[in-house]
Amino acid sequence: MTAPAAEQTPAAPTAEAGPREIYLIGNTVDELGGVTSWTHQMARLFRRHGHPVHVIGIYEAELKLTLPGPPDYPVTALYPSHPPTARPLVGRRRLSPAARLYERRRLAAKQAAVARLSGILAQAAPGAVAVVTQVWPMEWLRQADTSRVRLIGMSHESYAYTRACHRYRWVKENYPHVDRWLVLTQEDADDWITLDGMQNVGAMPNALAHLPGTPSPRTGRNVVSIGRLADQKGVDMLLDTWALVAPHRPDWRLRIYGAGEDETALKNQCTSLGLDSSVEWLGRTDDVPAALAEGSVFVQSSRGEGFPLALMEAMASGVPCAAFDCAPGVREIVRDGEDGLLAPPGDLDSLADRLLRLTGDQELRDTMGDRARVNVQRFSEAHVLERWEALFRLLDR
Incomplete structure (x- = not known):
């Protein structure tokens, strides 16, 4: 839809x-x-x-x-x-x-x-x-x-x-x-x-740099993260959050796009959490729309942000977002409960709850994804x- x-x-x-x-x-x-x-x-x-x-x-x-x-x-x-x-x-x-x-x-x-x-x-x-x-x-x-x-x-x-x-x-x-x-x-x-x-x-x-002609079909059981593998982006917190989600969503995968100085440490953390079978490390991508087209949910776990471009690109692709409400720019882009779901900064249980809600409800994903694609065009x-x-x-x- x-x-x-x-x-x-x-x-x-x-x-x-x-x-x-x-x-x-x-x-x-x-x-x-x-x-x-x-x-x-x-x-x-x-x-x-x-x-x-x-x-x-x-x-x-x-x-x-x-x-x-x-x-x-x-x-x-x-x-x-x-x-x-x-x-x-x-x-x-x-x-x-x-x-x-x-x-x-x-x-x-x-x-x-x-x-x-x-x-x-x-x-x-x-x-x-x-x-x-x-x-x-x-x-x-x-x-x-x-x-x-x-x-x-x-x-x-x-x-x-x-x-x-x-x-x-x-x-x-x-x-x-x-x-x-x-x-x-x-x-x-x-x-x-x-x-x-x-x-x-x-x-x-x-x-917003680009509005894809065709939004994501939201049929793939993939949660997508895009960003530098660095402390600010909180991928370590995302892995801890996914450890709470994965047992309830065994048929879903977390797809992590990005490169950076923390890559080795993060992959080691992933292994120690027993997540290797449900996390895919896909490196940097120069084709963000293609990465988002295969996703049904976007997740952002940053410790701090400004006005995140990746978040806007996900919404433009019709992919509903779960994110930490870590900055005014995040809550200005995402209208919580309307076109995405926000969690208190650093609250892993709350972010896991938002991911479980979106991955568990196709109608919610479609409704929020369609609204996100329309709403983000104000930027x-x-x-x-x-x-x-x-x-x-x-x-x-």
């Missing part, structure tokens, strides 16, 4: 701000992960609507993102690999010739990277904007010449997740003075305003692009 409204193409934006140069600046230009995927998605979207785009990263990553095709916009990495980490000359290091040489070389490489960044931004035409997608690049931008661009800072994680880690200090040091500081939901923006007194905050959701590229155009017009005033 597929809701007819899901096949409608969203209307084009109603207003244009006119072509302007847009620089998208992040940690890397090519790292496997949601922020890099978002960067190239937005670069393609801005280019299709006439804006010249330049994607800039601090360095080239080892674990690469696969793009759908060669980019038709410039892509620049300031370093060929991760830049040297600062090692303060304190204590015995002050007297070490090797330490002093390391620091001189690090600073020289950084000065060269800053000069290269300044040279790129010096070519900006009037009205140009630089969107800093992650806070770390501000370490270079603070030293670069940014006089020809409007600076827009972004966070792709929730207020609570930033507040609990080292990036909170970086945000407080770097973002109060940019032209606009964007977070993913109004709830997060309100927290930054009321709890930290930041007055330049706005909200900008991620955009279409056309609608989100218009919000960006409105922001650009605001910055021109």
